[in-house]
Amino acid sequence: MTRSLIRPARLAAIGVFALAGLIFWVSFNTAQGTNIRSDDSMLRLSDLIQDRSRDNAQLDSSAAALRRQIDALAQRDDGSTAAQKRRLGSLEKHAGLKKVSGDGLAVTLDDAPTNATAKVPGLPDPEPNDLVIHQQDLQAVVNALWKGGAKGIKVMDQRLISTSAVRCVGNTLILQGRVYSPPYTVTAVGDRGKLRTALDKAPAIRNYLEYVDAYGLGWKVEEKNAVTLPGYSGTVDLRQAKPVE
Incomplete structure (x- = not known):
């Protein structure tokens, strides 16, 4: 059960790495003097990056929902005291994980x-x-x-x-x-x-x-x-x- 829950998060990570590779390729060509505003290949690549970005956004949303489920189950069954849970909540807030x-x-x-x-x-x-x-x-x-x-x-x-x-x-x-x-x-x-x-x-x-x-x-x-x-x-x-x- 745990493996099936984590799989979408791994897919999201793969998508991010793929996008990073595209970014490095774009940066290399830009450094060679490519006109990013008019070159047709750059424009096609830009469309591809936009598509990957939308895919990543959907995967991020799915992975976030699964993480919330996992966190809820972990907090229910981890045996932590109320004080420890308050401490964890404070750390998560300072880390930017809470609104x-x-x-x-x-x-x-x-x-x-x-x-x-x-x-x-x-x-x-x-x-x-x-x-x-x-x-x-x-x-x-x-x-x-x-x-x-x-x-x-x-x-x-x-x-x-x-x-x-x-x-x-x-x-x-x-x-x-x-x-x-x-x-x-x-x-x-x-x-x-x-x-x-x-x-x-x-x-x-x-x-x-x-x-x-x-x-x-x-x-x-x-x-x-x-x-x-x-x-x-x-x-x-x-x-x-x-x-x-």
Whole structure:
């Protein structure tokens, strides 16, 4: 019975690895100078990645439902005391496995129009890379929100945990085996004043805002009341780690 319950989770992992292989292949070709916006093979590959992303989302949902069943059975039969269960619940909450609610902020970043020109006199016309959201832009927002004391963060519809990695290939976001296109929304629960202050103080975000003013990249910060972030439902297996020196 246990093997049949775990099998969908393994299928989800296989799907993630397959998608990762495709991502590396795309990155290699992009490094060789391929025009990802016009090359036909890139466009076909993009469609394939989108299909795999939808498959992964369905497998993630199925695996999450099975994990909830397994957890419920384990908690019923593990013989833990009430204090131990409370301790486990607290650890799961801090690890991002439980939903969290409260006031917060939502930050949205978006590409500039493809025909954008310099909005400030004297600036050169933008290069293509000046008009799109990059990995470091999203990571800067996430890092600033954590620094501002966020109790939880989600990017798009997925909760972040300690092993989550924000990765961009071309003008798409790859997050935990799923693919997203801009605009990108990062939502955090926490003290809104501290979160906004952390955003304002981050050097990388100040640099991004210069491009917002110069070329029209999208930037919006919204205050949220009683927002709820879902618990992370993917695998939590740590496959590799290196101690900080």
